Amino acid sequence: MSDNKVIQVKNLTKKFGDFTAVDTITFDVEKGEVFGFLGANGAGKTTAIKMLIGISKPTFGEAQVAGFNVFTNAEDVKKNIGYMSQKFALYDDLTVRENITFFGGIYGLSKTRIKEKADALIEELGLKGVSNQLVKSLPLGWKQKISFSVALLHDPKIVFLDEPTGGVDPITRRQFWELIYKAASQGTTIFVTTHYMDEAEYCDRVSIMVNGKIEALNTPKNLKEQFKVANMNDVFLMLARG
Numbered sequence: 001m002s003d004n005k006v007i008q009v010k011n012l013t014k015k016f017g018d019f020t021a022v023d024t025i026t027f028d029v030e031k032g033e034v035f036g037f038l039g040a041n042g043a044g045k046t047t048a049i050k051m052l053i054g055i056s057k058p059t060f061g062e063a064q065v066a067g068f069n070v071f072t073n074a075e076d077v078k079k080n081i082g083y084m085s086q087k088f089a090l091y092d093d094l095t096v097r098e099n100i101t102f103f104g105g106i107y108g109l110s111k112t113r114i115k116e117k118a119d120a121l122i123e124e125l126g127l128k129g130v131s132n133q134l135v136k137s138l139p140l141g142w143k144q145k146i147s148f149s150v151a152l153l154h155d156p157k158i159v160f161l162d163e164p165t166g167g168v169d170p171i172t173r174r175q176f177w178e179l180i181y182k183a184a185s186q187g188t189t190i191f192v193t194t195h196y197m198d199e200a201e202y203c204d205r206v207s208i209m210v211n212g213k214i215e216a217l218n219t220p221k222n223l224k225e226q227f228k229v230a231n232m233n234d235v236f237l238m239l240a241r242g
């Protein structure tokens with residue numbers, strides 16, 4: 001695998017019986033890239049992500065993630081990635097600090113490292129005043145930011161975000177994207193799905209999946225030029241909605 005390509009996918013396919021949910025997709029993602037993985041509901045995004053994070057076996061095709069084969073080295077893949085879905089896994093009945101400590105333990109960090117990380121995160125996210133509050137008392141946007149930070153606790157090479165900003169307002173989403181950019185600038189690769197087309201504009205490159213296939217993949221600027229439209233929403237409508 002080349003040094004810069006942290007995800008390499010070739011003809012990756014997933015069938016459920018006769019139905020092909022992911023159909024021979026091929027693409028690479030570079031280190032530190034913010035890669036948008038778009039598609040209408042049911043296009044096959046989550047199914048593809050499940051294969052890339054090593055929890056679902058491909059029917060055929062190949063994928064290397066963080067240098068490991070998802071087919072044969074799924075456990076190594078899992079150690080090197082972070083994952084956050086829209087139904088993020090924070091415990092509502094634990095405080096902010098307790099959540100960070102709990103997940104740090106699951107990721108196998110030492111007690112000292114967990115304390116360092118928790119202090120740094122609480123400071124960075126401006127959560128000092130609420131670090132001892134139960135997570136359930138916090139607004140959704142804060143939970144999403146904490147959840148993202150928790151997905152990065154073990155310094156993964158790549159973080160997979162499956163609709164991370166669902167349900168929050170544009171200003172809160174913009175703040176979330178500042179965290180994404182910061183992680184990317186420090187070398188973490190971001191693989192993100194979203195239904196918000198303003199967020200697609202923030203990605204370095206975007207792929208658009210239609211019925212299990214990648215129908216377009218390029219920078220937002222090049223996609224807009226290619227389809228001769230002014231914004232990513234129009235690109236998406238032309239492809240995903242036929």
Ligand SMILES: Nc1ncnc2c1ncn2[C@@H]1O[C@H](COP(=O)(O)OP(=O)(O)OP(=O)(O)O)[C@@H](O)[C@H]1O
Nearest residue numbers: 016019020021039040041042043044045046047048
């Ligand atoms: N375990 C499964 N068994 C059978 N069909 C499945 C299974 N998982 C997903 N599918 C089907 O595969 C297709 C792709 O689903 P997937 O969840 O990957 O889409 P998606 O692009 O992530 O959609 P959304 O944006 O709604 O999350 C859908 O038609 C779905 O019903």
